[in-house]
Amino acid sequence: MTVERRKQGSDQGIIGSSLEMLEIINVIDQVAPTGITVLVTGESGVGKEVIAKAIHGASLRKSKPLVTVNSGAIPEGIIESELFGHEPGSFTGASGERKGYFELANGGTIFLDEIGELPLQSQVKFLRVLENGEFLRVGSSVTRKVDVRVIAATNKNLEAEVRHGRFRADLYFRLRSVNIHIPPLRQRTADIPVFFKNFAAEIAERNNIRFEGISGEAMDFLTSYHWPGNVRELRNAVESMLILGRGRYIEADDARRYINSQHSGEERNLPVPVPRNPEQAERELILRALLDIKGNLIDLKDIVTRQAGANGPVGQGSSHPDAVEQVYSLVEMERKMIADALQRFNNNRRLAARALRISERTLYRKIKEYGLP
Numbered sequence: 001m002t003v004e005r006r007k008q009g010s011d012q013g014i015i016g017s018s019l020e021m022l023e024i025i026n027v028i029d030q031v032a033p034t035g036i037t038v039l040v041t042g043e044s045g046v047g048k049e050v051i052a053k054a055i056h057g058a059s060l061r062k063s064k065p066l067v068t069v070n071s072g073a074i075p076e077g078i079i080e081s082e083l084f085g086h087e088p089g090s091f092t093g094a095s096g097e098r099k100g101y102f103e104l105a106n107g108g109t110i111f112l113d114e115i116g117e118l119p120l121q122s123q124v125k126f127l128r129v130l131e132n133g134e135f136l137r138v139g140s141s142v143t144r145k146v147d148v149r150v151i152a153a154t155n156k157n158l159e160a161e162v163r164h165g166r167f168r169a170d171l172y173f174r175l176r177s178v179n180i181h182i183p184p185l186r187q188r189t190a191d192i193p194v195f196f197k198n199f200a201a202e203i204a205e206r207n208n209i210r211f212e213g214i215s216g217e218a219m220d221f222l223t224s225y226h227w228p229g230n231v232r233e234l235r236n237a238v239e240s241m242l243i244l245g246r247g248r249y250i251e252a253d254d255a256r257r258y259i260n261s262q263h264s265g266e267e268r269n270l271p272v273p274v275p276r277n278p279e280q281a282e283r284e285l286i287l288r289a290l291l292d293i294k295g296n297l298i299d300l301k302d303i304v305t306r307q308a309g310a311n312g313p314v315g316q317g318s319s320h321p322d323a324v325e326q327v328y329s330l331v332e333m334e335r336k337m338i339a340d341a342l343q344r345f346n347n348n349r350r351l352a353a354r355a356l357r358i359s360e361r362t363l364y365r366k367i368k369e370y371g372l373p
């Protein structure tokens with residue numbers, strides 16, 4: 001019975017052989033067939049989305065939609081219209097009527113990622129839909145009803161958020177009745193070799209690489225490493241080791257060199273202060289970008305002055321090349337800073353946002369705005 005149930009979990013694409021993972025698979029098998037709300041918690045990259053998908057995939061709703069919504073990525077002003085839909089003309093720019101994610105997920109499951117980012121005023125409405133499936137579209141007074149299973153996830157400590165007045169206590173208590181907490185990878189090291197094997201096989205096949213294997217010492221290094229980016233980081237590391245090493249046998253030095261080159265150690269040792277106010281943080285980001293381009297501008301001015309010396313006086317007004325360069329450079333600099341931070345932190349948006357001293361929401365918005373991967 002238990003073995004059969006475990007098999008179900010692994011059928012849903014969950015890899016893991018640690019006691020912690022087996023326990024989680026067990027819980028998934030128990031809760032999946034019910035309609036109960038589940039809160040999935042754990043650090044960034046531990047596999048919260050994988051678990052949410054597994055719950056939906058093992059549920060009676062599996063043939064209905066699974067709608068994933070990242071609460072941290074939607075601008076605050078439109079979050080309610082995104083979740084609950086809106087009527088024509090309910091706010092500036094709301095032309096036609098629009099179904100929200102809850103309506104789109106009707107009969108299926110909604111996965112609300114980064115639930116800790118949901119603004120306080122939207123939390124009340126979310127609680128209502130959780131309790132009785134009822135909601136109002138923005139601009140409408142007609143109560144609508146849906147049958148949606150909710151899975152929420154966060155890497156925040158919601159209890160602390162409640163204490164700080166950023167998260168409603170009633171919603172927290174409602175959500176935490178079934179809480180699947182995924183421990184960080186460093187606390188379930190038995191999973192590391194299994195992940196390695198699975199990822200290596202998949203990546204080798206996809207890239208047409210013949211993988212020669214890994215030494216015991218290299219695997220020991222991988223197992224003892226602290227993996228701040230968890231499974232996502234491990235997956236990226238395996239991908240790079242295989243592709244850059246063209247499938248060659250991996251020795252301890254290769255593993256060590258690769259992991260160390262990914263981390264110059266900053267996020268391990270230096271806590272980055274996070275400003276409280278995201279707008280202030282955004283201003284700071286722009287300010288720092290401006291300071292960075294100040295040097296470029298001085299160089300640019302030098303060039304223009306030198307050209308002017310060579311070609312006679314430079315034209316006045318907005319056609320001056322300086323004016324165009326300034327605007328362009330600021331945007332470009334910001335894009336570059338964000339791309340660099342994402343690369344440095346292995347696409348871990350939480351760490352990148354912290355390093356850039358902006359909120360994750362701002363980072364998500366900018367990634368979208370700049371079309372970054």
Ligand SMILES: Nc1ncnc2c1ncn2[C@@H]1O[C@H](COP(=O)(O)OP(=O)(O)OP(=O)(O)O)[C@@H](O)[C@H]1O
Nearest residue numbers: 013014015043044045046047048049050155231232
């Ligand atoms: N148990 C698992 N089995 C298979 N793959 C996994 C597992 N856990 C994590 N992964 C892989 O690790 C990566 C990160 O997983 P996922 O996106 O679910 O993490 P997350 O906790 O949602 O991260 P974040 O908080 O940053 O959103 C994905 O590539 C996913 O496929």
Ligand SMILES: [Mg+2]
Nearest residue numbers: 048049113153
């Ligand atoms: Mg996620």
